[in-house]
Amino acid sequence: MEKALLPYQHLKIQLEEITSATNNFDEQNCIGFGGFGKVYKGELSHSKGRSMVAIKRKHGQGIPEFLKEIMMLSDYRHENLISLLGFCCEGSEMILVYELASRGSLNRHLNSPLLTWTQRLKICLDAAKGLSYLHDPRETHQRLIHCDIKSANILLDDQWNAKVSDFGLSIMGPANEQHSIVVTRAAGTRGYVDPQYAMTDTLTKESDVYSFGVVLFEVLCGKLCITYNRNGDVVNRFVPTWIESYKQKKLNDIIFKSPPIQPMDQSALETFSDIAYRCLNESREDRPTMDEVVTELETALQCQEFCEKKTTFDYEEMAKTVEPPLQYSSKGELWRILSKGGLLNNGKTWFSLNKKGEHCEMISFAQCLDSELASKWSFDYNSRFAVGSYHYENESVETRVKPQFLSPLITYTVNLVFKLVHPFAWPGHYHIFLKYKLQGETKTSISYLADEREDGWLICELYQFTSDHQIVDLKILFEGFFNKYTSIQVEGIEFRPLEKSLPYGLYSNLQVEHKDEHQRVSDSDANWEEKLPSDYEDIMRTSKNRVRWTTKKEAYSVLCKGFFINNGTGWFSLDKNGKKCHMLSARATCVQKDTRQCWLSLPKSRFGEAVQFGSWPMLIISNIQSKLVSSETTYGAYLVYKFSDVESRVKAPFSVCGGKYFGSERRSWYLYLVSPQTPVIGPNADQNTHNAVNRPNIKGLPQQRNDDWMEVEIWQFRIRTTTTTPQLIPLRLSLSNCDGGISGLIIEGIEFRPI
Structure with a gap:
């Protein structure tokens, strides 16, 4: 077991500290118990600081479950999963230390008159998100079957946020697989276990879905699925009754009622009970995925919040003007209809509510134009408006909205909604270079990129402004397309x-901590020995000037400060978590298709030089050595750069292409070297400023480093497993400025560090 725990030594807590925090496991500090053992509360110093924690002491389950809990909670991190803060393994003691969920487990609050339906639905949604994260094949981690989902394993913090806990029975499967993983000889808790388990002796991720469906009905009905007598014998099993009540449309007979609680909205009840019932389908193939469960619970919660929300806006009066008029039986159903959208103003306005009720x-x-040209309108693009869509070419068009x-x-955000007549972009990426301005202004703005919406239409952002109680009246002049038709x-x-996300423009004001050879390592790093890579001697032998050390601690200090490798064309170091980082110089990675590049002597550069480019595209070609990165770690590749004196010429995004020049499948994405901006409309003309553009599909955003260079992420990769044979990870990218050429860009190199 000691060998298995070596990677987690930074989480180790001494038994003496735990016994002191619990007053030698005094029963007055006991806050719960289960199959694993008793749980105590106490104040401890741990991997994330010092706080009140939950301390689970082993009893019953053995070493495999103990190790599994440590490994899984170290690898799986999500706001709706309980966090592991430490462990203790001394003598016969096996203890796990978690963040404290001060309100305990969900099963204790099922019949609480203090919880509103909004709170109850929010708790279910939180737990569903945590379980969906474990199941999601799109994540980079291995898929996980929890195997013991129940209300007792859903913990609540002081804000009633729910967190899934107790991973002692969980089973891992491969990441990114599209089908269920099957596990034999698993275990669970009576009442929650998938009925198919009794017939097939196997559990799948759909078995977790079944168990979660039982929890949903427990929340709906305000009681546990099974009751026992004092001898531990089963008295009642409620799941069959709940299923039958749903089928017979008699939910009112089983739903939890309490005088202080406002009744559940009918539309929210229908959505909630429907997804709960689908989870309990006898056939695993007919059960929803946890991603579907999350979506339905979000809808139910939004219906309930709308029902309880006090507002001055008369939605019911508005509903009378929708074409065709709306039919609904509750406020929640009205919200659900309006969230899908409807036509107002004789079919000229499309109105809808977002998830926040905004x-x-x-x-x-057609409503924005002064005149209508019949030849310009088309019905071939599935517009929601009766007039269809307007055929816009490289022309000047005046609009009023x-x-x-x-x-x-x-x-x-003010967005133009459109479709391309002749799509010329790669799937998911559309560059348009549309010129526009407010009438009366002299400065022209350019919208460079468009994003595809869920309904298949594209949007490009034009302006931002903050609304007041008055009607907005904007006159926008569209001037055509820049650079290409x-x-x-x-x-x-x-x-x-x-x-509401971090504005992109703020990224340029953030400073990325950059470690250089003058930085000193603190002697207070108590876990330095565990962070020292096992192959540190081999790596240090590759140093340019053969660094010296006499003890392991000195070697660790040298590694943290960093040193040159590969004859001075690379730099290696460890981050604060002991993860390997390295940087390759521009000379080692950046190539141009012609000779218009200039090598500059820069004493302030780590490598003493950098390259200034005079034409495009720029090719980045390198082979990353696996020994220079940590296994099972996702890395970002960051272009480190600055500008000479022509920053204003690089407002357009850059296209990054992988594979085009190297015989593999072509993939592309976009990044910015200068923070993208969108014009902001103020109440007065002199208050027009610029703010960060809101582009959720752009990942490449520039950041300012504390060494006076800029950086932007251009690629991600991950080494899955540790191997004894060195591997080479090919990095093959082409960078091109979308508006043509560029000069004045100075590249220092490419840095690789954990994300």
């Missing part, structure tokens, strides 16, 4: 609430 509005392009239903004091079909101009 108003979204799109005006038909007046939304009437915006939410007050909400920041909106494009033809599009425009559906309308949309006003969409800005997503």
